[in-house]
Amino acid sequence: MLLCVTANHKTAPFDLLERLSRTPEDLAGSLSEASRGAVVLATCNRFEAYVDVDGPADDLAIAQVLTAVSERSGVTAETLSASSAVHSGARVVEHLFAVASGLESVVSGEGEIAGQVRRALTSARKHGSTSPELERLFQRASEAQRRVKKDTALGRAGRSLVRLALELADSRIADWSAARVLLVGTGSYAAVTLATLRERGAQDISVHSPSGRGAAFAAKHGIGAVPASEYATAAAHASIVITCTSAEEVLDAAILRAGRGPALAPVDATPACPVPHVGSGSAGSQLIIDLGMPRNVSADVAELEGVTLLDLETIRLHAPLEELQATDAARSIVREAAATFHEVGARESVTPAVVALRAHIFELLESEIERARRRGDDGGQVEQAMRHLAGVLLHTPTSRAHELAAQGRGSEFIDAVEALYGLTAEAPATPRADAESA
Secondary structure (H helix, E strand, O other), rough: EEEEEHHHHHHHHHHHHHOOOOOOOOOOHHHHHHOEEEEEEEOOOOOEEEEOOOOOOOOHHHHHHHHHHHHHHOOOHHHHHHEEEEEEEEHHHHHHHHHHOOOOOOOOOOOOOHHHHHHHOOOOOOHHOOOHHHHHHHHHHHHHHHHHHHOHHHOOOHOOHHHHHHHHHHHHHHHHHHHHHEEEOHHHHHHHHHHHHOOOOOOOOEOOOOOOOHHHHHHHOEEEEEOHHHHHHHHHHEEEEEEOOOOOOOOOOHHHHHHHOOOOOOOOOOOOOOOOEOOOOOOOOEEEEEEOOOEEEEEEHHOOOOOEEHHHHHHHHHHOOOOOOHHHOOOOOOOOHHHHHHHHHHHHHHHHHHHHHHHHHHHHHHHHHHHHHHHHHHHHHHHHHHHHHHHHHHHHHHHHHHHHHHOOOOHHHHHHHHHOOOOOOOOOOOOOOOOOOO
């Protein structure tokens, strides 16, 4: 049975999500050791473990998952239990489909989560921790997400965290083209941030990489690179600093003070590096946007004169209300996709028994047809009648098998076939891990 333990922005504080985001990549492998398989989805706003448990998703199974996560993350099982929600069975499917579609994000409809869901499955495949049911679950989740994006306005109405952060910054930036922006980080999130900055007209953009990849990123995107020796000065004299790196705490008050120089208090006090006007036109203001998880910026920067810190917690509080019509349509698609998932799964659960029954009947049929031929069935009329009769006899049990499966009673049909005919159905083959459909 499917089981999901989720800690997200609705159930857990950001500092806990920060800690969970640092769990080892092979956590899914650890979880799969005591189950059929596991996939771990860890983003800046959620941590979720999807586990295909070998048995019921009861308190024991939940405790085993929490214990495994606790051992690898350093977060106590008690804290995890108090800050998470648990879904099992059918609820897991609808939950993941909603997550992949952006319906459970800080900003409803944000697009980054779809890629994160795909990468979670890829990572689980890398560590050999997937199962046939988890493969099917995550592939169908991506299909549901694409349908939501295509058939509703949710994707157009929803905004990513980057876009929302810059929209919140709009009230502080008098002229984006004159703003001096320092981007800290070179990952995919940094690339999205850079593109969004340019959409707003920002031109003076430079990048610093705590891991030393700044020069390559800068060359690729046509911006300036800031080496480590100049980082403090660049950070202190930027009108906007945006951090989006996996490194922990790359900016604090001490760095900004060092960059300003011993004789400088306000950000704009040096004529050599004038800071563009931000906000309502007043000079000396500096906006720092922390999009990192774990948190990239120390809270003490907000204590400096002229510095405003905008972090994920603040961004979440300003997330816009969902557009009800688009959200309702998206929810309807998610529910329909989840229902289809269950229907297909139910059919697949009885398929081996149906195949075994049909193979058994047709084996007997061929034997009797051969006997009829030896007796002189020249016109083939006996063979035709027997094939027709076999089809009629198989129709009802086949239909009944699907009906029982749809009602969650597929095991009754499987047991009946075994009891009446002594047939043991083989489990279906593991589906091919199709990265394209994921």
